[in-house]
Amino acid sequence: MPSFNLKDYLAHRQALVEAKLNESLPVAYPEKIYESMRYSLLAGGKRLRPILCLATCELLGGTLEMAMPTACALEMIHTMSLIHDDLPAMDNDDFRRGKPTNHKVYGEDIAILAGDGLLAYAFEYLTIKTQNVDPRHLLKVVTRLGHAVSAAGLVGGQVVDLDCEGKPDVTVETLNFIHAHKTGALLEASVLSGADLAGANEEQIARLKTFAQNIGLAFQIIDDILDITATSEELGKTAGKDLTAQKTTYPSLWGLEESKVQADQLITQAKAALDIFGSQAAPLLAIADFITARKS
Amino acid sequence: MPSFNLKDYLAHRQALVEAKLNESLPVAYPEKIYESMRYSLLAGGKRLRPILCLATCELLGGTLEMAMPTACALEMIHTMSLIHDDLPAMDNDDFRRGKPTNHKVYGEDIAILAGDGLLAYAFEYLTIKTQNVDPRHLLKVVTRLGHAVSAAGLVGGQVVDLDCEGKPDVTVETLNFIHAHKTGALLEASVLSGADLAGANEEQIARLKTFAQNIGLAFQIIDDILDITATSEELGKTAGKDLTAQKTTYPSLWGLEESKVQADQLITQAKAALDIFGSQAAPLLAIADFITARKS
Numbered sequence: 133m134p135s136f137n138l139k140d141y142l143a144h145r146q147a148l149v150e151a152k153l154n155e156s157l158p159v160a161y162p163e164k165i166y167e168s169m170r171y172s173l174l175a176g177g178k179r180l181r182p183i184l185c186l187a188t189c190e191l192l193g194g195t196l197e198m199a200m201p202t203a204c205a206l207e208m209i210h211t212m213s214l215i216h217d218d219l220p221a222m223d224n225d226d227f228r229r230g231k232p233t234n235h236k237v238y239g240e241d242i243a244i245l246a247g248d249g250l251l252a253y254a255f256e257y258l259t260i261k262t263q264n265v266d267p268r269h270l271l272k273v274v275t276r277l278g279h280a281v282s283a284a285g286l287v288g289g290q291v292v293d294l295d296c297e298g299k300p301d302v303t304v305e306t307l308n309f310i311h312a313h314k315t316g317a318l319l320e321a322s323v324l325s326g327a328d329l330a331g332a333n334e335e336q337i338a339r340l341k342t343f344a345q346n347i348g349l350a351f352q353i354i355d356d357i358l359d360i361t362a363t364s365e366e367l368g369k370t371a372g373k374d375l376t377a378q379k380t381t382y383p384s385l386w387g388l389e390e391s392k393v394q395a396d397q398l399i400t401q402a403k404a405a406l407d408i409f410g411s412q413a414a415p416l417l418a419i420a421d422f423i424t425a426r427k428s
Numbered sequence: 429m430p431s432f433n434l435k436d437y438l439a440h441r442q443a444l445v446e447a448k449l450n451e452s453l454p455v456a457y458p459e460k461i462y463e464s465m466r467y468s469l470l471a472g473g474k475r476l477r478p479i480l481c482l483a484t485c486e487l488l489g490g491t492l493e494m495a496m497p498t499a500c501a502l503e504m505i506h507t508m509s510l511i512h513d514d515l516p517a518m519d520n521d522d523f524r525r526g527k528p529t530n531h532k533v534y535g536e537d538i539a540i541l542a543g544d545g546l547l548a549y550a551f552e553y554l555t556i557k558t559q560n561v562d563p564r565h566l567l568k569v570v571t572r573l574g575h576a577v578s579a580a581g582l583v584g585g586q587v588v589d590l591d592c593e594g595k596p597d598v599t600v601e602t603l604n605f606i607h608a609h610k611t612g613a614l615l616e617a618s619v620l621s622g623a624d625l626a627g628a629n630e631e632q633i634a635r636l637k638t639f640a641q642n643i644g645l646a647f648q649i650i651d652d653i654l655d656i657t658a659t660s661e662e663l664g665k666t667a668g669k670d671l672t673a674q675k676t677t678y679p680s681l682w683g684l685e686e687s688k689v690q691a692d693q694l695i696t697q698a699k700a701a702l703d704i705f706g707s708q709a710a711p712l713l714a715i716a717d718f719i720t721a722r723k724s
Contacts (some may be wrong), residue, residue, distance in 0.1 A: 165579045165587045216544060221536035240517035241590055244540065248512060249583040251544065255551050256574030259567050267563035271555050274570050278552030283461045287545040291461045294537055 138418040142183065148196070149182045150174070152204050156257060168238040168246040169253075173211045175229045178426075180419075181206040181322040187415045188326030188340060198329050201261035202273055205254035206322050209277060212250040213286055213318070215243050222294065230368035251281065265329050272328040280321035289313025302380035308349070315355075316348035339405045343416065346402035351423050353395040356381035357388060358428065366428045395424050434714040438479065444492070445478045445499060446470070452500050452553060464534040464542040465549075469507045471525045476715075477502040477618040483711045484622030484636060494625050497557035498569055501550035502618050505573060508546040509582055509614070511539050518590065526664035547577065561625050568624040576617035585609025598676035604645070611651075612644035635701045639712065642698035647719050649691040652677035653684060654724065662724050691720050 153173055159166040182203030189199035218225040218233040219240060225233050235243035255274060262270055279285055293310045296302045323344040327337055356374065360383055364371040374381045382391045402420045406413040449469055455462040478499030485495035514521040514529040515536060521529050531539035551570060558566055575581055589606045592598045619640040623633055652670065656679055660667040670677045678687045698716045702709040 160580070162579075162584055162587045162591065164591075165584060169579065212544075216540055219540065221540060242587065244512055244515065244517060245579075245583045245586055248508075248543070248547065248577065249579040251547055252574045252577030252581070252583070253579065254574070256571050256578055259571040259574065267567050270567060271563055271570075274567075275552050275555040278548045278550070278555065281544065281548030282552055283458075283465065283541075283545040283549065284456070285548070287541045287548070288458055288461060290541055291458045291538065295458065295460075 136414040136418050138415075138422055141415055141418070142178075142422075145183045145186060146179050148200070149179045149186075149203060149207065152200055153207060156204050156208075157253070164238065164242060165245060165249060168234060168242045169211075169250055171237060172215050172228075172234045172246065173208060173250065175231055177207075177229055179207060181210050181318060184319065184322040184344075184416075184419065185326040187419065188323045189330045190326075191409060191412055191416060192327055192330035192332050192336060194326070194330030195264075198262065198265050199326050201258045202277075202325050202329060204261075205258040205277065206318070206325070208250045208254040208257065209281060210318060212247040212254075213281070213290075215247040215250070217290065219243060222290070225369065227364075227369050262329075266331065269328050269331055273325045276321045276325050276328060280317040284313075285317035285321075286314050289315070289317065296380060298378065299380070300378070304385055307380060307382065307385065311349060311352040312345070315352050316345060319348040319351065320344040335408070339408055342405035343402045343420070346398040346405070347420050347423055350395040350398040350402070350420075353382045353391050353398070354424055354426065356383050357391055357395075358426075360388065362428060368428065392424075399424050432710040432714050434711075434718055437711055437714070438474075438718075441479045441482060442475050444496070445475045445482075445503065448496055448500050449503060452504075453549070460534065460538060461541060461545060464530060464538045465507075465546055467533060468511050468524075468530045468542065469504060469546065471527055473503075473525055475503060477506050477614060480615065480618040480640075480712075480715065481622040483715065484619045485626045486622075487705060487708055487712060488623055488626035488628050488632060490622070490626030491560075494558065494561050495622050497554045498573075498621050498625060500557075501554040501573065502614065502621070504546045504550040504553065505577060506614060508543040508550075509577070509586075511543040511546070513586065515539060518586070521665070523665050558625075562627065565624050565627055569621045572617045572621050572624060576613040580609075581613035581617075582610050585611070585613065592676060594674065595676070596674070600681055603676060603678065603681065607645060607648040608641070611648050612641060615644040615647065616640040631704070635704055638701040639698045639716070642694040642701070643716050643719055646691040646694040646698070646716075649678045649687050649694070650720055650722065652679050653687055653691075654722075656684065658724060664724065688720075695720050 157166060157170055157173060185203040185206055186196055186199045190196065214228060215234045217223050218228055219235055226236055227233060234246060281287060289310050292306065293314055296306060320341060323340050324337060327340050358367060359371060359374045362371055399420050403417050406416060453462060453466055453469065481499040481502055482492055482495045486492065510524060511530045513519050514524055515531055522532055523529060530542060577583060585606050588602065589610055592602060616637060619636050620633060623636050654663060655667060655670045658667055682690065695716050699713050702712060
């Protein structure tokens with residue numbers, strides 16, 4: 133297998149996604165809402181969801197161009213979920229990606245509307261901008277994205293998460309439910325929407341679903357670990373928040389060492405699910421490794 | 429033209445829509461969020477948006493069955509906009525349709541998430557449930573609904589509305605902008621999505637757009653009038669709120685009598701736009717008349 137340079141790959145894809153996101157949402161009247169949406173949408177971040185979508189579409193013989201509108205829509209949806217999660221009525225966070233949160237800058241009313249606007253625009257944008265894709269495949273993407281955000285997806289995960297706040301006896305099953313929905317659903321949709329666009333068959337979808345679910349859970353375990361081991365500066369958000377809030381996390385249930393072991397196992401299983409794709413899967417395999425190796 | 433019984437027509441369509449909405453969103457874990465969504469989705473109301481969608485689809489030779497999932501999705505989106513508009517950070521309303529608002533019953537966090545969940549689910553629902561429609565037509569519906577909610581639609585209208593709060597010098601142009609976006613955009617999408625589903629041509633879309641924009645504005649003028657002339661009991665929400673809040677309304681700019689004249693003119697123009705459809709347009713013409721005749 134030729135060596136694969138993940139750093140260059142990610143930098144290249146991130147630059148493509150940044151450029152597209154920047155032109156996806158020009159400022160118009162009333163300027164304040166567009167500025168608020170752009171403030172959070174263009175606040176950086178790893179762009180993991182768009183990159184997973186692009187990589188999966190290419191893995192199955194699709195092109196970057198086919199997947200780019202869906203990739204951007206995924207980041208709009210992810211951004212909406214962050215803006216709403218940070219609200220005072222929810223997690224009440226003041227900082228995100230090293231900057232004041234949306235409602236801290238624009239006020240709660242605008243932050244709520246910016247989230248609504250991003251979620252709605254994601255569907256407009258992907259259906260207008262996608263070219264050279266079978267309309268039936270594109271409809272599958274719409275279904276998948278809607279499902280990922282709905283009460284059967286990240287909204288449901290956030291509800292259970294809020295419900296567990298301050299409760300000392302959260303089980304690992306509940307914790308798994310929260311993360312499979314709150315973060316997992318959209319990560320899975322990122323991978324599988326890329327597959328939908330390329331017209332994936334059932335076996336390919338099943339393999340990619342296993343891959344996505346495993347890296348999604350590993351991603352969250354590592355997030356929990358980093359909340360303990362990294363500094364606020366490294367994270368770009370308040371570190372140690374879970375401990376202060378006495379929140380149940382994987383490290384609080386399993387300890388740091390076992391959490392790392394579990395994350396590594398999930399990544400191994402994720403990678404094994406992609407064996408049918410051979411060396412074409414190099415980017416997704418490297419991204420899976422990156423999830424446990426990351427420092428922020 | 430045979431006489432058209434609007435009362436029976438509306439009652440029949442409302443019953444169909446209620447039944448479909450009721451089965452559209454079964455309760456699952458975590459129950460609280462589904463109950464919250466159902467609380468607002470099934471709180472009654474005129475179901476004007478679904479009925480407009482169904483009527484327009486039928487006008488152009490489509491069937492009720494083709495349009496029903498989109499009709500329900502429109503009501504989910506409308507409900508989301510009401511839940512979020514009522515939030516303390518927005519209009520801070522305690523009552524809606526004669527019942528405590530969503531956040532008063534379930535809390536602000538759940539109310540925000542219920543709105544998000546309804547918006548996302550609308551797109552999942554309509555793409556899963558719609559049958560016997562050209563997928564390209566269905567993609568147009570997705571685009572249209574996304575656009576109607578985005579910053580170029582109702583979100584933008586709400587931003588300008590919030591901005592005008594307590595300002596004494598709001599012009600009629602700004603007021604028109606607010607209502608064309610805050611209420612008009614989704615009413616227009618209701619009519620035109622019905623047309624999309626039936627495969628409308630450009631001329632038909634143009635006529636129906638004129639119809640929708642005129643009834644949308646007339647609807648709002650009548651809303652403003654009713655806020656002054658109707659009781660809270662009749663409205664199912666606090667009456668006289670605009671006056672208390674010193675809000676600029678059409679009656680505050682034009683007076684009650686001239687406002688009524690303007691609404692009537694808009695309805696006349698709306699109906700004239702449908703002359704190409706002949707007697708088939710009877711339901712839409714009667715709905716237009718109903719908008720100015722309604723008491724709540």
